[in-house]
Amino acid sequence: MSWTDERVELLKKLWSDGLSASQIAAELGGVTRNAVIGKVHRLGLSGRAKAPAPQTAQRPKKPVAAPPPRPHRPTAPTPITIGATALKADIVPAARPLPSAQPKVYSLSDAPLISNASILQLTEQTCKWPVGDPGSDGFHFCARRSEAGIPYCGYHARMAYQPVADRRRTDRRIAGAA
DNA sequence: CCCTGATTCGC
DNA sequence: GCGAATCAGG
Numbered sequence: 001m002s003w004t005d006e007r008v009e010l011l012k013k014l015w016s017d018g019l020s021a022s023q024i025a026a027e028l029g030g031v032t033r034n035a036v037i038g039k040v041h042r043l044g045l046s047g048r049a050k051a052p053a054p055q056t057a058q059r060p061k062k063p064v065a066a067p068p069p070r071p072h073r074p075t076a077p078t079p080i081t082i083g084a085t086a087l088k089a090d091i092v093p094a095a096r097p098l099p100s101a102q103p104k105v106y107s108l109s110d111a112p113l114i115s116n117a118s119i120l121q122l123t124e125q126t127c128k129w130p131v132g133d134p135g136s137d138g139f140h141f142c143a144r145r146s147e148a149g150i151p152y153c154g155y156h157a158r159m160a161y162q163p164v165a166d167r168r169r170t171d172r173r174i175a176g177a178a
Numbered sequence: 179c180c181c182t183g184a185t186t187c188g189c
Numbered sequence: 190g191c192g193a194a195t196c197a198g199g
Contacts, residue, residue, distance in 0.1 A: 003190085020182065035192050037183060042190065046184085185196075 001030030003039060015040055117143035127153035129160075 001007075007028055014024045021040070022033035040046060117140050122128050127142035128151045144153035152160050 022181085032192070033183090034194080037185095038190090038192050041184075180199105182199075183197090186194085188193095189191080 001028075008039070008043070011036065011039060012043070012045065015045060115143075116140040124148070127151070127156055129153070129156035 003011075010028060011024060014027055015036075019027070020033075021036040025031050025033040025036045028036070117126065119141065122141055122143065125146055125148075127144045127146045129142040130139065131142055132139040142153055142156055144155070146153050147157070150157055
């Protein structure tokens with residue numbers, strides 16, 4: 001098979017429609033996807049619009065959750081000592097940064113906890129803290145009740161919003177070490 | 179391993 | 190110009 005004007009036109013059309021090279025090759029018949037790609041390059045229409053149509057028959061992957069802002073923060077608030085009394089300073093600077101938009105209320109999320117909650121089950125009222133390794137079987141979301149306007153439950157909100165300790169560690173310099 | 183497009187290079 | 194082989198990336 002050769003590249004007749006007709007076939008080239010069809011190639012151009014299908015390519016700009018977002019079909020993959022192999023799909024176009026199948027459509028045209030008598031050529032491989034390599035041939036299609038090669039032709040596309042020779043024609044100089046390499047780049048094309050993104051977000052192609054239904055595109056590939058590639059196996060859909062399960063959604064991967066974005067990692068939590070900070071996985072673990074074992075750091076406890078430093079007790080403040082006044083005389084003999086140790087005051088626990090529970091200074092979690094009330095996570096305010098989020099917009100004060102009215103949270104939507106989903107009535108079905110009355111349950112305080114959805115066990116093994118998938119991302120599809122999360123609402124404005126469920127904690128979206130991912131638990132476990134996103135690729136593994138046991139992965140789920142915390143799904144405890146979250147405060148209005150905050151994506152995490154009380155516990156995980158602390159994880160997420162506690163201020164980062166001063167990272168500047170001038171004392172880490174080791175003279176002579178590479 | 180499936181797919182994708184990009185590139186190379188002998189024909 | 191053509192396209193198989195190969196490469197790199199998701």
